[in-house]
């Protein structure tokens with residue numbers, strides 16, 4: 296039986312270096328190549344990973360034997376890149392968050408993956424934090440009782456210079472705002488812990504900087520299980536990041552997750568000793584979850600296990616984001632069952648998209 300999977304990374308930007316760091320301890324994964332449009336970036340990552348460097352992913356995928364492609368290109372081009380790759384090669388995809396910006400794009404990728412008999416694994420690495428897993432088990436085994444309230448609060452600092460790093464940042468077509476880019480981690484964990492949401496009511500604003508999309512928002516939530524919830528997410532806190540927390544008020548107790556990425560169990564009333572046991576120090580907001588994501592994905596590909604997050608489950612978080620946006624756009628409650636999408640999130644912008652699209656190969660060898 297194969298002992299490891301061969302991975303190629305596309306997109307050698309900020310998050311790819313974190314992948315490289317996390318992959319150091321993952322013996323089940325061997326990175327064979329990486330690719331970026333910018334020579335200095337790909338050479339730097341290739342140097343760190345001791346792998347081959349490419350400037351064109353078609354060339355890379357035609358020359359290399361690859362089991363899994365990690366796609367870490369800008370969010371707004373995920374759909375086009377995965378579609379192009381699956382149209383030409385039979386390869387599995389590890390897809391950075393947010394997996395896509397339109398639900399219809401997600402459904403098309405799902406169809407293509409089924410047709411090609413490959414898997415697409417969405418990255419929601421923080422679900423795998425031991426703090427989050429402890430709260431999940433407490434909800435499943437009844438320690439916290441029935442859920443009464445589920446709350447997300449993010450108070451981070453993203454000044455204008457952050458949005459100015461690249462033309463796609465903070466745009467509706469390529470990134471989304473505070474809910475989609477940063478809030479998604481915590482919104483996804485709340486969904487994972489407290490269950491599906493029946494209806495939402497949001498109000499968004501731009502209060503700290505001027506990205507195209509929101510940098511601040513509040514939302515009311517009604518869960519399918521009858522619980523209520525609230526989101527309070529801002530990138531306009533100054534002068535630095537303060538808090539990213541998720542709290543679950545249960546009929547038998549309280550759990551509060553905090554730290555950079557829900558890596559700490561701040562309050563756990565059923566057994567306060569667990570607060571220390573299930574907390575981890577992490578140096579930055581990406582956390583350590585990618586390591587476990589790779590281990591589990593390798594296991595799926597080597598042994599046919601269950602993936603860390605099913606594609607459709609990941610897509611439900613995108614559906615929820617669309618309902619939250621649509622509610623702000625229409626200034627009213629939106630029911631998830633109505634499957635209404637935002638008028639703006641994921642809208643196509645050729646000018647922003649085109650620089651990242653590359654030409655198909657002259658000859659496909661696979």
Ligand SMILES: NC(=O)c1ccc[n+]([C@@H]2O[C@H](COP(=O)([O-])OP(=O)(O)OC[C@H]3O[C@@H](n4cnc5c(N)ncnc54)[C@H](O)[C@@H]3O)[C@@H](O)[C@H]2O)c1
Nearest residue numbers: 306307308309310330331332367368369370391392581651
């Ligand atoms: N899971 C997490 O915690 C986490 C954290 C940060 C970013 N992300 C996600 O990762 C993705 C990348 O974010 P980032 O901050 O690294 O962005 P970035 O802009 O730093 O990097 C993106 C890279 O993709 C490259 N690229 C674009 N088109 C390409 C193509 N056709 N072929 C090869 N390379 C191409 C760009 O040149 C750039 O170097 C985004 O979707 C983002 O939301 C996830």
